[in-house]
Amino acid sequence: MSDSQKLVELQSVQKAYREPNGDRLPILDIEHFAVEPGDQVVIRGRSGCGKTTLLHAIAGITPVDSGSISIGGVELTRLAEAGRDRFRARNVGYVFQTFNLLPAFTALENVVLGMTFTGRPKDRKRAIELLEAVGLGHRLHHKPSAMSVGEQQRTAVARALVNKPVLLLADEPTANIDPGHQQQVVDMLREVCINEKVAMLMVTHSPEVSDQFDHVVALEEINRVARAA
Amino acid sequence: MNYLTIAWRNMCDRPLASTLTGLSMALGVAAVICVMVIHRIAVEQFEQDPQGYNFIVGGTGGRMQLVLSTVYHLDKPLYPISYDYYRKFTDGEYARYTDVVVPYCLGDTFVAGDFKYRVVGTTPELFDELKYDGDTSYEFSEGRNFKRENFFEGVVGSIVAKQGGLKVGETFNPTHGLAGEGDKHREFKVVGILAPTGTTNDRAIFVNMEGFYLLDGHALSAKPPTSDDTTPSTTPDPGIPSVGYDNAGNEVEPLPESQREVTSLLVRCPSAIDSMTLNTVINKSGSATQAVAPTEVVATLLDNIIGPVQVVLLVLTALIVLVAAIGILVSIYNSMSERAHDIAVMRALGASRMAVQLIVLLEAVLLALLGGVAGWVLGHLMIGIASPFVEARTGVSLDMLAFDASELVVIPALVLLAILAGVLPAFTAYRTDVAKALSGTR
Numbered sequence: 001m002s003d004s005q006k007l008v009e010l011q012s013v014q015k016a017y018r019e020p021n022g023d024r025l026p027i028l029d030i031e032h033f034a035v036e037p038g039d040q041v042v043i044r045g046r047s048g049c050g051k052t053t054l055l056h057a058i059a060g061i062t063p064v065d066s067g068s069i070s071i072g073g074v075e076l077t078r079l080a081e082a083g084r085d086r087f088r089a090r091n092v093g094y095v096f097q098t099f100n101l102l103p104a105f106t107a108l109e110n111v112v113l114g115m116t117f118t119g120r121p122k123d124r125k126r127a128i129e130l131l132e133a134v135g136l137g138h139r140l141h142h143k144p145s146a147m148s149v150g151e152q153q154r155t156a157v158a159r160a161l162v163n164k165p166v167l168l169l170a171d172e173p174t175a176n177i178d179p180g181h182q183q184q185v186v187d188m189l190r191e192v193c194i195n196e197k198v199a200m201l202m203v204t205h206s207p208e209v210s211d212q213f214d215h216v217v218a219l220e221e222i223n224r225v226a227r228a229a
Numbered sequence: 230m231n232y233l234t235i236a237w238r239n240m241c242d243r244p245l246a247s248t249l250t251g252l253s254m255a256l257g258v259a260a261v262i263c264v265m266v267i268h269r270i271a272v273e274q275f276e277q278d279p280q281g282y283n284f285i286v287g288g289t290g291g292r293m294q295l296v297l298s299t300v301y302h303l304d305k306p307l308y309p310i311s312y313d314y315y316r317k318f319t320d321g322e323y324a325r326y327t328d329v330v331v332p333y334c335l336g337d338t339f340v341a342g343d344f345k346y347r348v349v350g351t352t353p354e355l356f357d358e359l360k361y362d363g364d365t366s367y368e369f370s371e372g373r374n375f376k377r378e379n380f381f382e383g384v385v386g387s388i389v390a391k392q393g394g395l396k397v398g399e400t401f402n403p404t405h406g407l408a409g410e411g412d413k414h415r416e417f418k419v420v421g422i423l424a425p426t427g428t429t430n431d432r433a434i435f436v437n438m439e440g441f442y443l444l445d446g447h448a449l450s451a452k453p454p455t456s457d458d459t460t461p462s463t464t465p466d467p468g469i470p471s472v473g474y475d476n477a478g479n480e481v482e483p484l485p486e487s488q489r490e491v492t493s494l495l496v497r498c499p500s501a502i503d504s505m506t507l508n509t510v511i512n513k514s515g516s517a518t519q520a521v522a523p524t525e526v527v528a529t530l531l532d533n534i535i536g537p538v539q540v541v542l543l544v545l546t547a548l549i550v551l552v553a554a555i556g557i558l559v560s561i562y563n564s565m566s567e568r569a570h571d572i573a574v575m576r577a578l579g580a581s582r583m584a585v586q587l588i589v590l591l592e593a594v595l596l597a598l599l600g601g602v603a604g605w606v607l608g609h610l611m612i613g614i615a616s617p618f619v620e621a622r623t624g625v626s627l628d629m630l631a632f633d634a635s636e637l638v639v640i641p642a643l644v645l646l647a648i649l650a651g652v653l654p655a656f657t658a659y660r661t662d663v664a665k666a667l668s669g670t671r
């Protein structure tokens with residue numbers, strides 16, 4: 001079973017898509033990959049090498065074909081879909097590249113929405129505290145359309161952390177932000193993750209961003225499919 | 230933030246589509262409510278009007294026509310019956326079965342502007358002895374009942390007083406015939422105004438039969454053909470005053486019995502058995518007269534005419550509601566592709582397939598219910614707005630707030646319909662491919 005030291009651990013994970021003509025299209029073939037608790041890991045790799053697919057698999061959004069993925073000792077690959085959904089709601093935060101927020105809801109409501117699917121009571125105070133922590137104390141009641149992309153991303157970070165997850169997955173969270181504000185968001189992400197004692201697994205294309213991290217993994221190196229290509 | 234709030238916000242996020250679909254639902258439900266309320270009032274009206282007596286006796290003709298002309302002041306009166314036949318019920322062979330017998334003489338009309346009201350020649354017993362609507366005694370909001378010895382007195386129904394502008398102490402001239410185009414008769418004096426009864430009697434005028442007989446053309450010149458062939462009684466009718474008075478106080482001779490005839494009789498019997506017995510006796514007597522229990526005719530009328538009409542109207546209005554529900558389906562379903570991303574975001578936040586499916590279903594139910602409640606209010610409002618016009622035309626007053634438990638059926642029916650309408654879009658939400666939807670823009 002998984003090493004108790006590791007927060008996230010992947011063993012012999014394989015994922016393939018079916019092409020329209022019925023052929024198998026292998027995307028992931030990872031022998032071993034792990035994230036330590038509280039660590040901040042950057043994944044880079046060329047476009048299409050399977051970074052997003054990997055994050056989806058770790059989040060339990062996309063089921064894998066074989067192998068095991070465990071988070072905090074819970075083997076996700078043994079859970080049924082509804083179990084993975086509930087686990088994700090409680091333990092994994094996710095920030096996408098863009099359009100993280102539901103347009104009908106204000107910043108605060110979007111964060112509270114993050115607490116809706118956990119099956120636990122909602123803590124509005126924590127939502128406000130987190131929005132203040134990401135520097136949006138003055139934007140609580142703005143709808144996404146009235147916020148800058150950077151503000152939207154910060155709201156998404158607050159939402160991803162609101163349930164006190166053990167892991168934050170971020171898929172190119174700064175790709176759509178202008179370079180001037182990119183650094184702000186990266187700093188904020190790193191800081192709140194340390195404060196909240198959350199491990200972070202971030203995908204980025206930007207060398208300026210990845211250079212700041214000690215732990216950088218090129219997906220091509222661990223993914224046999226991408227290596228072969 | 231629960232599922233209902235999310236559904237609510239999704240609904241509010243598409244104000245135009247939601248308003249339009251909700252509105253169409255509201256119109257459909259309003260139509261259903263109108264049909265239900267109007268039908269209920271019509272049935273109540275039909276059922277309560279002929280209460281207070283056991284049966285109606287009339288001459289040759291249709292049963293329905295007898296009831297319509299006597300109870301509802303509609304349709305042409307039947308062939309008359311002789312005064313001697315009437316006396317069988319008051320002091321003749323049938324008298325032992327009867328409790329109250331009220332004669333009706335029809336054939337005159339009072340015209341006031343655009344309105345026409347039937348004038349009924351009758352006796353004061355109609356209001357003194359009979360009760361309406363089960364067991365309510367007639368009351369006068371003003372004045373009093375007419376007196377048998379004051380030949381040219383009359384009382385008017387509440388609607389006649391209001392619409393026709395007749396007040397106590399004023400006089401009016403009935404016109405000959407039911408069309409309201411005949412010659413004007415001599416005048417009668419209004420001595421009382423009936424308190425509203427909610428029956429068709431609110432729309433009629435009742436005058437002393439003795440005065441009615443003395444009007445031009447009402448006296449029989451010779452023994453005419455009537456529906457029966459009753460031998461005249463040898464004693465005079467003790468009910469007829471030997472001498473009467475006109476409104477100036479002058480003595481007036483009553484019309485001799487031999488020159489009188491009656492249109493119909495309202496008969497109340499002391500017991501149900503007496504009523505059945507007398508009913509059978511009359512109908513099997515071989516004369517062309519007939520006894521008809523109005524409740525039976527009304528039941529037939531309701532079952533054969535009002536019932537089917539109500540069913541047809543309900544089906545038509547239910548179709549409007551159905552179309553509105555399909556509108557909800559189409560509207561939500563069309564928006565599903567724009568929502569795929571939002572659904573994927575919720576799934577990424579840990580929402581299960583069931584949760585996102587439920588949220589979409591709830592939106593359909595919310596739309597249908599809000600539209601339905603609005604329609605329910607609208608339906609009653611429409612009735613309130615139509616009420617004065619309907620009352621002016623028919624005398625039936627529609628109470629806007631009158632509410633019947635049967636209307637509550639609309640609520641579960643709407644929820645069911647909304648769930649049916651929501652199933653397809655909800656299933657789309659259920660099947661959303663999260664990874665794919667997340668990779669797309671919104």
Ligand SMILES: Nc1ncnc2c1ncn2[C@@H]1O[C@H](COP(=O)(O)OP(=O)(O)OP(=O)(O)O)[C@@H](O)[C@H]1O
Nearest residue numbers: 017018025027046047048049050051052053054665
């Ligand atoms: N549902 C799918 N069906 C078939 N192929 C898919 C599907 N989803 C992704 N792929 C393919 O899998 C490969 C990996 O996709 P993925 O999104 O993980 O790449 P990525 O490394 O995140 O790329 P990028 O840097 O552009 O975001 C791509 O070639 C993509 O076309």
Ligand SMILES: [Mg+2]
Nearest residue numbers: 051052053171
């Ligand atoms: Mg990607």
